[in-house]
Amino acid sequence: MTDLNDAFALRSPEDCLRLYRDWSRDYDAGFAAGMDYRLPAHVAAAFMAAGGVGPVLDVGAGTGLLAEALRGMGFPGEIDGIDLTPEMLARAGEKGVYRALVEADVTRALPLEGGYRGVVSSGTFTHGHVGPEAFGPMLAVAAPGALFALSINAGVYAARGFDVALAGMEGITGLQLIEVEVYGPAAAARDAAHAADRALIALFRKV
Ligand SMILES: C[S@@+](CC[C@H](N)C(=O)[O-])C[C@H]1O[C@@H](n2cnc3c(N)ncnc32)[C@H](O)[C@@H]1O
Numbered sequence: 001m002t003d004l005n006d007a008f009a010l011r012s013p014e015d016c017l018r019l020y021r022d023w024s025r026d027y028d029a030g031f032a033a034g035m036d037y038r039l040p041a042h043v044a045a046a047f048m049a050a051g052g053v054g055p056v057l058d059v060g061a062g063t064g065l066l067a068e069a070l071r072g073m074g075f076p077g078e079i080d081g082i083d084l085t086p087e088m089l090a091r092a093g094e095k096g097v098y099r100a101l102v103e104a105d106v107t108r109a110l111p112l113e114g115g116y117r118g119v120v121s122s123g124t125f126t127h128g129h130v131g132p133e134a135f136g137p138m139l140a141v142a143a144p145g146a147l148f149a150l151s152i153n154a155g156v157y158a159a160r161g162f163d164v165a166l167a168g169m170e171g172i173t174g175l176q177l178i179e180v181e182v183y184g185p186a187a188a189a190r191d192a193a194h195a196a197d198r199a200l201i202a203l204f205r206k207v
Contacts, residue, residue, distance in 0.1 A: 002026070004194045008127035013084060013105065016129070020062075020085035027063050027091070035191060036184030037065070039151050039199055040122040044069035046178055046201045047120050047149035054078045055099070057116040059106050059138060059150070060124025064092030070120075071097050077118070082106060106134040114141040119148045125162065126153035126199075132165035139171060139206055146206045148172075154179070154198040166202060175204040 002023040010016050023031070031037065043066055047056075054077020058066050061081030070079065079097065082104040083089050089101045104110050107130060119138050124130050142148070152162050166175055178201040187195035 010128035024087035036186040040066040040069045042180040043122040052118045056118035059121040067097040151199045
């Protein structure tokens with residue numbers, strides 16, 4: 001069974017594609033339900049509370065949990081999703097909550113028209129996954145004034161240089177960091193090593 005130790009040990013895009021291809025079938029019912037995975041809801045709530053509007057880009061959309069959370073909170077705008085892994089996007093597509101889903105690597109120039117007034121992400125900036133090199137491609141497809149709400153695992157925030165990247169980043173304003181728990185109480189029984197993981201939600205606007 002795929003678990004967080006496998007996911008956090010990814011070393012290449014090929015590793016990522018293989019892991020999430022296998023995990024896609026069981027991700028929602030196994031991992032998300034079993035760990036009481038709350039991060040997508042925290043990001044959605046932070047985006048909504050800060051006045052986020054569409055169209056929104058969900059980066060590393062996976063099986064669509066963040067868009068589902070936004071819809072559950074009454075978000076009416078259009079949501080597009082990108083992800084490296086086609087099998088994860090296929091699960092997201094089954095939920096009928098996205099306008100478009102595109103296979104893309106967020107560390108490279110994105111094959112999108114741009115003009116997004118919101119950019120959200122949960123669970124993608126974490127151990128073995130994506131680093132601050134994604135900020136350039138994300139900012140390039142955001143409209144002036146766009147609101148960003150991005151979760152960054154607390155364990156990689158300084159270790160992967162998100163702190164330095166955000167502090168020195170030109171073209172953003174109003175940076176706030178909101179610390180949240182990634183999982184709920186049920187996680188302790190399933191995976192004690194990760195149950196207490198925390199993340200920072202980086203909220204800021206493109207100038
Ligand atoms: C932990 S999952 C999070 C999925 C979803 N956002 C959630 O919170 O459940 C991480 C996702 O990031 C995607 N991913 C990893 N590297 C990526 C990259 N370079 N570009 C786009 N997506 C990537 C993976 O395919 C996977 O679906």
